[in-house]
Amino acid sequence: MRIAIATTQVPFLRGGAEIHAASLRHELELRGIEADIVSIPFKWYPPARLLDAMLMARLVDLSAVNGQPIDRVITLKFPAYYIEHACKIGWVLHQHRQAYDLFETPFGDLHHDAEGRAVAAEIRKWDERYLPEHRALFANSRVVRDRLERHNGIRSEVLYHPPASAERYRCAGFEPFILAPGRLDPMKRQLLALDAFRSLPPEVRLVLIGPSTGPYGDAVSAAAQALGPHRIIMRGIVSEAEKLDLYARCLGVYNGVYDEDYGYVTLEAFLAGKPVITHTDSGGPLEFVRDGENGFVVPPAGAEIAAAIARLAARPALAQELGDAGRRLLAALGIDWDKIIARLVA
Incomplete structure (x- = not known):
């Protein structure tokens, strides 16, 4: 069987969606399926460029290559899921x-003027017309499933997936620092965590990993500098080995995202046996984090985050108890590539 994985990518940027596509290709190849990734370059501004990308996707011909048929297309993201194919499976990120x-x-950025509003209306129209073309439609979380049904009246099946290198996560103790992975971005809300550290004892530190760009990254850097580089450690982009080591040694993980689709951070933390601090409006993480059972679900406010971190710092044994519960939850859910591939190629 030959399968094309259709997705989109902003040139020169690599994030969770790109890792997901690469993992899917790897897992298909492990099972003897020939697979490749077809990426459509994506630019979202000005709004009219979105219409160009949508048409580009619709015009892509993945029926065959070099005279050999492509048996199936698995689409992952807007606007790649507009690609036409006789056997198209959607796994919507x-x-x-x-x-x-x-x-x-x-x-948001499409509600500011008439052009943006018209483009948003066209996107909704295309989604409702072309998403039902898929032979089967999956969503990578309940959050994404519920959005599809609420906004478009389209039903899908939740299909969770493990993060890359899931088997390599481990626990090596509970040192007095909180790990906050992810690019510095307003929707990741790292500034809330920095606000929390204003009232925490100096022996507890915050380690931020991930790329920093734009005004928000500058704001985080300035706030970190004001609190002191000995307390707020900005590591930037780290290697996979460094990331695994930080997960293994941290006291807990802060995942302060706003209404995240899914996100790997929660699963990575639980695989490492670490509790997660997230928020009541964080979306995807709430499908896994249970307040007081395997982490803390708190309102998005610095004082609330500080109180949760203080509990872990005062009693590292609690961090271990919560982290162990998170690991058990993932084991019970059985998030497994064998099951995923079986559903995608059925």
Whole structure:
């Protein structure tokens, strides 16, 4: 069987979606299936460029290559899921959220003028027309499934997936630092964590890992410098080995995202046996984090985050108890590539 994995990518940027596509290709190849990734370059501004990308996707011909048929296409993201194919399976990581749940919010950019609003309306129209073309439609979380049904009346099946290198995560103790993985971005809300550290004892530290760009990254850097580099450690982009080591040694993990689709951070933390601190409006993490059982679910406020971190710092044994519960939850859910591939190629 020959399968094309259709996705989109912003040139020169690599994040969770790109890791997901690479993992899917790897897992298909391990099972003797020939697979490759077909990426459509993506630019979202000005709004009219979105229409160009949508048409580009619709015009892509993946019926055959070099005279050999492509048996199946697995689509992952907007607008790649508009590609036409006789056997198309959708595994939706997310729609173009600026046309949906982020529309008319501080995180959206299509509601500011008539052109943007028209483009958002066209995106919704295309989603409702072309997403039902898929022979089977999966969502990578309940959050994404619920958005599809709420906004478009389209039903899908939740299909969770493990993070890359899941078998390599481990626990090597509970040192007095909180790990906050992810690019510095307003929707990741690292500034809330820095606010929390204003009232925490100096022996507890915060380690931030991930790329930093734009005004928000500058704001995080300035706040970290004000609190002191001995307390707020900005590591930037780290190697896979360094990331695994930080997960293994940290006291807990802060995942302060706003209405995340799914996100690997929660699963990575639980695989390392570490508790997660997240928020009541964080979306995807709430499918896994149970307040007081395997982490803390708190309102998005510095004082609330500080109180949760203080509990872990005062009693590392509690961090171990919560982290062990998170690991048991993942084991019970049975998030496994064998099951995933079986559903995608059925």
